[in-house]
Amino acid sequence: MNVCPLLLALLPTTPAQPGAPAILPKPVHLAVGAGSPFEITRNTVLVAPSDLEGARLLQTMLATGAGLHLPTAHRTNSHGWIRFQKAPAGTIKAEGYTLHVTHDGIAVHYADQGGSVNAVETLRQLLPPAIEASHPSGTSHWTVPAVDVEDAPRFPWRGMHLDVSRHFFPAAFIKKYIDYLALMKMNVFHWHLVDDGGWRLQIDKYPKLTEVGAWRYGITTDWDQSRLRFDPSSGLPKYGGFYTKAEVRDIVKYAAARNVTIVPEIEMPGHAMPVFAAYPELGCKNQPKADLTGQPDTNVYCAGSESTYRFIENVLDEVMALFPSKWIHIGGDEVDKRFWKACPVCQDRIKKEGLKNEEELQSYFVRRIDKYLASKGRRLIGWDEILEGGLAKGATVMSWRGIDGGIAAAKAGHDVVMSPTSHAYFDASNTSQTTEHVYTFDPVPPALNATEAKHVLGGQANVWTEWIPTTQRVEYMIFPRIAAMSEVLWSPKEGRDVNEFLSRLSSIYERLDRLGANYYLPAPRVKTNALLFIDHAQVSVIEEKKMPGSIRYTLDGSAPTAKSKLYAGPITIDRKGTVTFAFVNQAGHAGSTTTVECAPSDPGVPSNLIRGWNVAYYEGSWTQTPDYSKLTPIKEAVSTTVDLAQRAREDNFALHFAGYFKAGTEGLYRFALTSDDGSWLKIGGLSVVNNDGTHPPTTREGSIWLPRGFFPIEVGYFQAAEAKSLSLSVQAPGANSIGPADPFILHAGS
Numbered sequence: 001m002n003v004c005p006l007l008l009a010l011l012p013t014t015p016a017q018p019g020a021p022a023i024l025p026k027p028v029h030l031a032v033g034a035g036s037p038f039e040i041t042r043n044t045v046l047v048a049p050s051d052l053e054g055a056r057l058l059q060t061m062l063a064t065g066a067g068l069h070l071p072t073a074h075r076t077n078s079h080g081w082i083r084f085q086k087a088p089a090g091t092i093k094a095e096g097y098t099l100h101v102t103h104d105g106i107a108v109h110y111a112d113q114g115g116s117v118n119a120v121e122t123l124r125q126l127l128p129p130a131i132e133a134s135h136p137s138g139t140s141h142w143t144v145p146a147v148d149v150e151d152a153p154r155f156p157w158r159g160m161h162l163d164v165s166r167h168f169f170p171a172a173f174i175k176k177y178i179d180y181l182a183l184m185k186m187n188v189f190h191w192h193l194v195d196d197g198g199w200r201l202q203i204d205k206y207p208k209l210t211e212v213g214a215w216r217y218g219i220t221t222d223w224d225q226s227r228l229r230f231d232p233s234s235g236l237p238k239y240g241g242f243y244t245k246a247e248v249r250d251i252v253k254y255a256a257a258r259n260v261t262i263v264p265e266i267e268m269p270g271h272a273m274p275v276f277a278a279y280p281e282l283g284c285k286n287q288p289k290a291d292l293t294g295q296p297d298t299n300v301y302c303a304g305s306e307s308t309y310r311f312i313e314n315v316l317d318e319v320m321a322l323f324p325s326k327w328i329h330i331g332g333d334e335v336d337k338r339f340w341k342a343c344p345v346c347q348d349r350i351k352k353e354g355l356k357n358e359e360e361l362q363s364y365f366v367r368r369i370d371k372y373l374a375s376k377g378r379r380l381i382g383w384d385e386i387l388e389g390g391l392a393k394g395a396t397v398m399s400w401r402g403i404d405g406g407i408a409a410a411k412a413g414h415d416v417v418m419s420p421t422s423h424a425y426f427d428a429s430n431t432s433q434t435t436e437h438v439y440t441f442d443p444v445p446p447a448l449n450a451t452e453a454k455h456v457l458g459g460q461a462n463v464w465t466e467w468i469p470t471t472q473r474v475e476y477m478i479f480p481r482i483a484a485m486s487e488v489l490w491s492p493k494e495g496r497d498v499n500e501f502l503s504r505l506s507s508i509y510e511r512l513d514r515l516g517a518n519y520y521l522p523a524p525r526v527k528t529n530a531l532l533f534i535d536h537a538q539v540s541v542i543e544e545k546k547m548p549g550s551i552r553y554t555l556d557g558s559a560p561t562a563k564s565k566l567y568a569g570p571i572t573i574d575r576k577g578t579v580t581f582a583f584v585n586q587a588g589h590a591g592s593t594t595t596v597e598c599a600p601s602d603p604g605v606p607s608n609l610i611r612g613w614n615v616a617y618y619e620g621s622w623t624q625t626p627d628y629s630k631l632t633p634i635k636e637a638v639s640t641t642v643d644l645a646q647r648a649r650e651d652n653f654a655l656h657f658a659g660y661f662k663a664g665t666e667g668l669y670r671f672a673l674t675s676d677d678g679s680w681l682k683i684g685g686l687s688v689v690n691n692d693g694t695h696p697p698t699t700r701e702g703s704i705w706l707p708r709g710f711f712p713i714e715v716g717y718f719q720a721a722e723a724k725s726l727s728l729s730v731q732a733p734g735a736n737s738i739g740p741a742d743p744f745i746l747h748a749g750s
Helices: 053-066 113-126 171-183 245-256 273-278 306-322 338-342 344-352 358-375 404-411 435-439 471-478 481-490 498-505 508-515
Strands: 029-032 038-040 045-047 081-086 097-101 105-110 142-144 147-151 157-163 188-192 215-217 238-240 261-268 327-331 379-383 396-399 416-418 456-461 530-533 537-539 550-554 571-573 577-584 590-600 609-611 613-619 635-639 653-663 667-676 679-683 686-691 698-706 709-719 725-731 745-748
Touching: 045 053, 053 081, 053 113, 097 113, 105 113, 113 147, 113 171, 157 171, 157 481, 171 188, 171 245, 171 471, 245 261, 245 306, 261 306, 306 327, 306 358, 327 358, 338 344, 338 358, 344 358, 358 379, 396 404, 404 416, 435 481, 435 498, 456 481, 471 481, 481 498, 530 537, 530 686, 537 590, 571 577, 590 686, 667 679, 667 686, 667 709, 679 698, 686 698
Parallel strands: 045 081, 081 105, 157 188, 157 456, 188 261, 261 327, 327 379, 379 396, 396 416, 416 456, 530 590, 530 698
Antiparallel strands: 029 147, 038 142, 097 105, 097 147, 215 238, 537 571, 550 577, 577 590, 609 745, 613 635, 613 653, 653 709, 653 745, 667 698, 667 725, 679 686, 679 709
């Protein structure tokens, strides 16, 4: 194959050909060859420079997964070959490659070390998933389909973040996490090593950072920011850990061999509680005492003290000696400036430097750190709060509070990494931030012109671990969303199609099973989550295509397992119960569950019906809707709508609505319940919508299958404080729109 100049960054992806192999992220160009596949055998030779990381990675993969130890050679032979050749300078974009597979062999041309690794990661996905086994699987034929691939990334920063401060994960898992990044051609690992939850990096000059700051007491696998303490005399369970310098050096080397740069984050000037547990003199003066013994009085460095800057510079010297990354992340987010307002040393600094306020004091702090890092040949990167008070000259902004900070920085000529909460926070649930939603992310906002857009280095997904205490849960939160993010950051924007992406996504699951990775499986879809019937009914799921494993179910409300009944079609129900469905994959892992509550019901017409609800009003303080059967209402009334008109005060009250719902036709009724704070909807005693708990205005939907007739209906609601709202809507069978539920509500009474 002749290598020609490639402007891969400007080319749209080619449409998928019928029978084309599924590659993630989608290559810029992939064409199916006309010839037969190439088979890798013990006679296949490897032709490559001895120091080429991609070739080393391929050798390890084939030896580990296939038991094939490829001999090296200086030239190709007639028994088959895999040849790596560096492309002429300028012909392939950085990290790019071409891959040409014929019956005779595999030819790889690469731009650089990263390009050789990315070529192997594509070749990995062209091989059978059995290659992921940790020992030879017995597969005798390792074939690669005949293809032509031309590929290079859209963005130079394709990042994944992991917070190890809230919950510490061992070095072996960090390597596994890096493997996942490499599989998806992600090239930046943002290692969040320091936060209020613990200090995770050995620093020789300040040993108490790990002796004290790496261990907290009482808050273990759960999370409560207000109860963090670093007091071994507390008698509470000890929790934490840190990475030695030897472990870090090993991990950095491991990542580099897989084209992954590690960007360490040493949080400052806030979110540094373990620092002040170890060295309280670095905190501000004139601070209130903490509520708990062993809890530092502050989590913010004193920005006025020279000793603060000497400490940080000494720490950064040791950090830079470990991490060769161009960028050092300093955090800079969510700084509680009330500490600086009350600190005489900080106020003196503001006056001495001619600063206007605490926002400019933060800018002063960031500029000093930026200048120090620049003197060492490094660049500062921080969350978008570093814009406050003015941005340091050489700083790069990581925009997380939406994209506005990134837009402002790019317009001002600063480099930007887009990482907004809307698309890139993988600590959000898989249902609130779906894989499909992540796929819609574009790091370059329309507000930027072509010159400004060049400052967008790329994007990153973040995994904050307050509620992710285990390595299995980390995997569950990143897969399969990392595949969507990788394609957003690697493949050209033009030609991307979410449905085509989802069809390729199915190829990853068996590979993940072989790797032993946990991953999110969606709950099976059902037509209704509640069902009332007269004699019997059938419960069924909406079949999903290309999902891993099979659907299994239980009839007693328990979560399905690999031993539960296999779903093979509609299930007949003739008594009250709960049917629970889940996908169970080949490894026996069960995904999220879907339940259908079923009950027989008498749809007879009650006597003395009038329009309206019976509304009972209660007062008290709750965080969930109360048990109304244990309360005495302060007043009762009749209302024609579900609203808050019957309240007697603004906060700390509850309402209970009861009546009958008229189902004019048999079929599926869909309800939408909106509330601030919590609420729920029940019909015939079955839960249809659960919107409980303290939260801002939130709408949740649910559905129920009803025969014709009248059925008891209830709405529960409570209000804690501040904003409040409540409304209920319904969509009847065959209706095209949803409307107020009230016209269908009848009230039993005089």
